[in-house]
Structures are given as structure tokens and as C-alpha cells.
Amino acid sequence: MTEAAAFYILTGTVLGAALVVVLSRNIVHAAVSLIPVLLGVAGYYVLLGAEFVAAIQILIYAGAITVLILFVILLTEGATGLRVRQRNEQVPLGIIGSGALVFLLITLLTRAPWPPAATPLPTYNPGAVGQSFLTAYVLAFEVTSLVIVACLVGAIVIARREE
Amino acid sequence: MIGLAHYLVASALLFAIGLFGVLTRRNAVAILMGIELMLNAANVNFVAFTKYVSPELVRGHVAALVIITLAACEAAVGLALVISAYRHLETVHVDEINLMRW
Amino acid sequence: MVEVVRIVLSVLLVFTFAAVGVGLFLVLMERKISAWVQARIGPRHVGPYGTLQTLADLLKMLQKEHILPAGADRVMFELSPIVVAVAALMSYVVLPWGPGLIVRDLGVGVLYFAAVLSLEVIGILTGGWASNNKYALLGGLRSAAQMVSYELPLGFSILTVATVVGTLSTVRIVESQPYPWHTYPSVIVAGAVFLVAATAESNRIPFDLPEAESELVAGYFSEYSPLRFALFQLGEYGSLFATSALFVTMFLGGWRGPFELPVVGSVLSGIFWFLLKTYAVVFFFMWVRWTYPRFRIDQLLNVSWKILLPVSLANLLLAGLLVAWGG
Numbered sequence: 001m002t003e004a005a006a007f008y009i010l011t012g013t014v015l016g017a018a019l020v021v022v023l024s025r026n027i028v029h030a031a032v033s034l035i036p037v038l039l040g041v042a043g044y045y046v047l048l049g050a051e052f053v054a055a056i057q058i059l060i061y062a063g064a065i066t067v068l069i070l071f072v073i074l075l076t077e078g079a080t081g082l083r084v085r086q087r088n089e090q091v092p093l094g095i096i097g098s099g100a101l102v103f104l105l106i107t108l109l110t111r112a113p114w115p116p117a118a119t120p121l122p123t124y125n126p127g128a129v130g131q132s133f134l135t136a137y138v139l140a141f142e143v144t145s146l147v148i149v150a151c152l153v154g155a156i157v158i159a160r161r162e163e
Numbered sequence: 164m165i166g167l168a169h170y171l172v173a174s175a176l177l178f179a180i181g182l183f184g185v186l187t188r189r190n191a192v193a194i195l196m197g198i199e200l201m202l203n204a205a206n207v208n209f210v211a212f213t214k215y216v217s218p219e220l221v222r223g224h225v226a227a228l229v230i231i232t233l234a235a236c237e238a239a240v241g242l243a244l245v246i247s248a249y250r251h252l253e254t255v256h257v258d259e260i261n262l263m264r265w
Numbered sequence: 266m267v268e269v270v271r272i273v274l275s276v277l278l279v280f281t282f283a284a285v286g287v288g289l290f291l292v293l294m295e296r297k298i299s300a301w302v303q304a305r306i307g308p309r310h311v312g313p314y315g316t317l318q319t320l321a322d323l324l325k326m327l328q329k330e331h332i333l334p335a336g337a338d339r340v341m342f343e344l345s346p347i348v349v350a351v352a353a354l355m356s357y358v359v360l361p362w363g364p365g366l367i368v369r370d371l372g373v374g375v376l377y378f379a380a381v382l383s384l385e386v387i388g389i390l391t392g393g394w395a396s397n398n399k400y401a402l403l404g405g406l407r408s409a410a411q412m413v414s415y416e417l418p419l420g421f422s423i424l425t426v427a428t429v430v431g432t433l434s435t436v437r438i439v440e441s442q443p444y445p446w447h448t449y450p451s452v453i454v455a456g457a458v459f460l461v462a463a464t465a466e467s468n469r470i471p472f473d474l475p476e477a478e479s480e481l482v483a484g485y486f487s488e489y490s491p492l493r494f495a496l497f498q499l500g501e502y503g504s505l506f507a508t509s510a511l512f513v514t515m516f517l518g519g520w521r522g523p524f525e526l527p528v529v530g531s532v533l534s535g536i537f538w539f540l541l542k543t544y545a546v547v548f549f550f551m552w553v554r555w556t557y558p559r560f561r562i563d564q565l566l567n568v569s570w571k572i573l574l575p576v577s578l579a580n581l582l583l584a585g586l587l588v589a590w591g592g
Contacts, residue, residue: 063383
């Protein structure tokens with residue numbers, strides 16, 4: 001009962017804030033409205049028993065990526081571009097396209113017979129995730145770290161001032 | 164009470180909203196924000212499937228963590244590109260960046 | 266249901282303590298310590314030894330006019346101090362005040378703490394931008410850059426302790442410490458890094474260029490009328506107390522003390538030792554503040570990226586190797 005209430009409150013927050021992100025005319029409001037979306041999704045993870053992923057989501061997504069987005073908005077045209085038209089001419093096609101996609105996804109996903117889980121989720125998440133990363137998915141782990149280094153160097157090189 | 168279908172519907176809606184944002188916004192940073200919404204929706208799917216379908220090896224959590232990391236990297240590089248484009252072309256609206264169009 | 270009631274009551278208790286014992290008391294403590302360092306007395310007229318000074322200041326602030334600067338973004342101007350204060354207060358959930366006294370023993374306790382502290386940056390950034398004031402914006406950008414840079418060494422030192430202890434839960438971290446505190450070399454280095462990074466995260470001297478009073482007026486909160494300013498201060502002092510409490514939990518033995526107080530029992534004795542140690546660490550932070558000059562912004566960022574980050578990374582690697590092969 002409390003789980004249902006929590007789920008519906010979180011869904012309301014997530015979808016409402018997501019609509020503000022894509023529909024707002026003020027780009028800074030859109031960026032700040034991304035935060036309730038990310039925190040709501042972290043709430044979903046907690047409801048699904050994934051506390052470690054929830055903490056990482058808050059730490060990285062809400063704490064770092066949002067700050068990065070806000071920085072770039074403030075450094076490009078944050079205070080000056082607020083009266084400019086923010087939507088292009090493809091709005092009707094966009095509505096039709098996303099509407100068709102969501103209809104397709106919901107019909108397919110709710111009709112497919114998913115097999116129920118055989119074992120319960122482990123209670124101490126970080127331990128289980130750590131084991132997975134270092135035994136079965138060690139390749140993904142190492143490749144991800146290489147990607148991080150490449151992106152770090154690449155972002156610095158691209159955004160650097162040439163003097 | 165709250166089953167797998169609830170999470171799948173919620174994530175599908177979030178994905179569609181993100182897609183709408185990517186398709187209809189002019190500001191490059193706003194397009195990146197729509198991409199983040201889509202990645203979050205996919206993550207919710209992964210984690211929901213871990214709990215309800217296959218929790219051994221917590222595969223969905225591993226996938227969600229890798230996706231969060233890659234999303235951070237891609238946001239960093241994308242935003243660096245936006246800053247660089249703004250410095251050279253004086254605009255961040257993607258329909259005005261048409262130097263290479265024939 | 267009982268669990269929910271317990272959590273709500275403990276949250277109310279913790280927040281009341283945060284408002285009084287932290288918000289009111291720490292401001293007074295700061296003023297008295299600065300007075301002691303500067304060889305004067307500090308507030309002494311209001312209440313015995315000036316203890317009611319902050320309350321008087323609060324009453325004065327409540328009756329001041331709330332000004333919204335022209336051209337400022339109304340919604341975000343109002344929301345920013347609330348975001349800063351709430352993010353600071355949310356981190357009190359995982360602090361162990363005594364044996365068995367914690368609002369909620371999360372499985373990912375210290376990680377949750379680091380995650381919630383990183384939300385403060387957003388409030389500072391939007392507060393600086395929403396004031397429609399060049400200096401506030403500059404202060405907000407600098408403060409955000411500084412806090413984001415110092416989150417990394419902070420996170421790595423937390424991870425080092427978690428590696429050595431083997432768990433992320435704050436209660437287990439306190440219980441598994443040898444008496445009186447860790448003597449593992451990696452943990453001591455991690456403690457030093459944590460202290461420096463926590464000073465920078467709370468925007469205190471020697472890292473307080475973003476709110477340097479002599480340079481940027483008051484930094485990102487120049488345009489805020491006193492009540493909102495009080496909320497920002499609550500957020501800052503609240504996060505100072507919370508990081509001191511985390512330092513005590515991870516490095517100084519938490520609520521355990523050398524002897525149990527004779528009359529009051531183990532629970533109150535645990536609270537006493539915890540508060541004593543935390544206020545001692547807060548005293549150390551304040552003492553440092555009034556002794557040292559401040560860093561320039563490029564020196565500040567240099568210290569974080571070129572000194573603290575490699576040291577904490579190497580320390581984490583060393584701790585991992587020692588745990589895996591030393592036992």
C-alpha cells in the first residue's frame with residue numbers, strides 16, 4: 001500500500017518534471033527541472049531494492065551531470081537567450097513519433113510473458129555488484145574505465161581555448 | 164501490488180518524453196537533456212528487470228552502472244562540443260549551425 | 266508502521282538538534298573562537314556569556330523586509346536557499362549518534378552521505394545565477410567549481426575507509442574500529458585528505474574565495490535578505506557539522522569513549538562522546554579558519570587536482586593492496 005503510494009508519487013514527479021524539461025521556454029528552468037526527474041528515478045531504484053545504484057545515480061547524475069549542464073548553459077547564453085524561440089518546426093511530427101513509440105512499447109512490453117524471478121535480490125547490494133564486476137563482467141568494467149579516460153582527455157582538448 | 168508492468172509503462176512514457184525533447188528542441192543543451200531522459204528510462208527498465216525477472220549476478224544493476232558512467236562521459240564530451248561550437252559560431256541553436264550543408 | 270513512526274520521530278529530533286545545536290550554537294561558537302584567536306571577548310551582553318546572541322540575531326532577521334532584486338528569477342531565487350539547507354540536513358540521516366541510535370542504517374550509508382552533499386552545489390549555482398548580479402554569478406560559479414573539484418578527494422577518502430573496513434554502513438564502520446581509532450597508515454592519510462577536502466567543501470578558509478568577504482561582497486548570497494541568508498548559513502554550518510560528524514564516525518571511533526559515564530547509562534554516554542568529539546573537530550575547523558590566509562582560485566584548484574587527487578588515488582590503491590594481500 002505504501003509502496004503503491006510511493007510509486008505513484010514518484011511517477012507523478014518524474015513525468016511532470018520531464019514535461020517541464022522538454023516544454024519549458026526558459027532553458028535554465030528546464031535544466032533545474034531535470035533534478036526532480038533524476039531524484040525520482042533514484043527513488044524508483046530504491047523501491048526496486050537497488051540502493052547502490054540509487055546512491056550512484058544521485059552522486060553522479062544529480063550531483064555532477066546537472067552541475068555540468070548548468071555550467072554550460074551559464075557559459076554559453078544562459079542569461080541572454082531566454083526570449084528566443086526554443087522549439088523548432090517539427091513539433092507535430094515529434095508528437096506523432098513519440099506517441100507511436102510509446103504505444104508500441106507499452107503494448108509489446110506488457111503483453112510479453114516475462115518469467116518470474118527464481119531467486120530473491122541480494123540484500124547487500126554493493127557486495128553483489130562488486131562480485132559481478134570483478135568476475136563475470138570484468139571486461140565491461142575495464143573497457144568502461146578506458147572510455148572514461150578517453151572522454152576526460154577528449155572533453156578537455158575540445159573545450160580548451162586555443163591561445 | 165506494484166509489478167513489473169508498472170515500471171515498464173513509466174519508463175516507456177519517460178522515454179517518449181525524452182524523444183520528444185530531442186526531436187523538437189533547438190538548443191543543443193536541451194537536446195542533450197532529452198538524451199539524458201532517454202538513458203534514465205532505459206536504466207529504470209534494466210533495474211526493474213533485475214528485480215522481477217533475473218536477479219542472479221545482479222546483471223541489471225551492472226548494466227545500469229555502466230550506462231550511468233557512459234552517460235556522464237557522453238554528456239561531458241557533448242557539452243565540450245557545445246562550448247567549442249559556441250566559441251566559433253556564436254550560437255547554440257542546432258538549426259543555425261549549417262556551415263556544412265550543401 | 267511502528268518503524269515509520271520511529272523514523273519520523275527521530276527525524277524530528279535530529280532536525281530540532283540541527284536547528285538549535287548546530288544552527289544557533291555554531292554561529293556563536295564561531296564568533297567566540299574568532300574572538301579568542303584575535304585576543305578579544307566576543308558577544309557577551311545578550312544572555313549569560315553571550316549565549317542568546319544568535320537567537321537575538323534570528324529575531325532581528327525575521328522582521329526584516331524581503332527584497333527580490335529587479336530582473337531576478339523569482340522561482341529559483343526562492344528555491345536556492347531551500348535546496349542548500351535541505352541537502353545539508355538530509356545528510357544527518359546516516360549519522361550514528363550513539364549505540365543503536367541512528368535514523369536509518371542504510372546499506373550504503375557513507376555513499377548516501379557523499380551523494381547528498383553533492384546536491385548542495387546545485388543550490389549555490391542557481392542562487393548565484395538567480396540574483397541577476399555579476400558578482401553573485403561569479404561567486405556561484407567559482408564555488409561550484411571548487412566544490413565539484415573537492416568532491417573527488419572526499420569520495421576517495423571515504424572509499425579508502427570503506428575498503429579497509431569492508432562495508433559502507435556507518436554503524437558497522439564505528440563498530441569495527443580498533444580502539445581508540447584506526448592506526449592503519451592508509452586510513453590516517455585518508456583522514457588528512459578528508460579534513461582538507463571537507464574544509465573546501467564547506468567553503469571555509471583557507472578555501473573560501475567564493476564568499477570572500479573583502480572581494481566579492483558576500484559572494485553568491487549577496488542579494489539575499491536575512492531570512493534566506495539564515496537558510497544558507499544553516500546549510501553551510503549544517504554541512505560543516507555533518508562532515509565533522511562523519512570524520513568522527515569514520516576516523517575517530519564514533520560514539521565510543523574511554524569510559525562509560527557513571528550515572529547516565531551507555532546510550533547517553535555514547536551521545537556525550539559523539540557530541541564531544543564532533544564539536545572538537547568543529548573547533549579545529551574554526552581554529553584553522555581564523556589562523557590562515559586564503560588561497561587564490563587557481564592555487565585552490567591546483568591543490569585539488571594536482572595534489573589531493575593523486576594522493577588519495579594512490580592511497581586507495583595501497584589500501585586495496587594491503588587488504589587483499591595483508592589481511
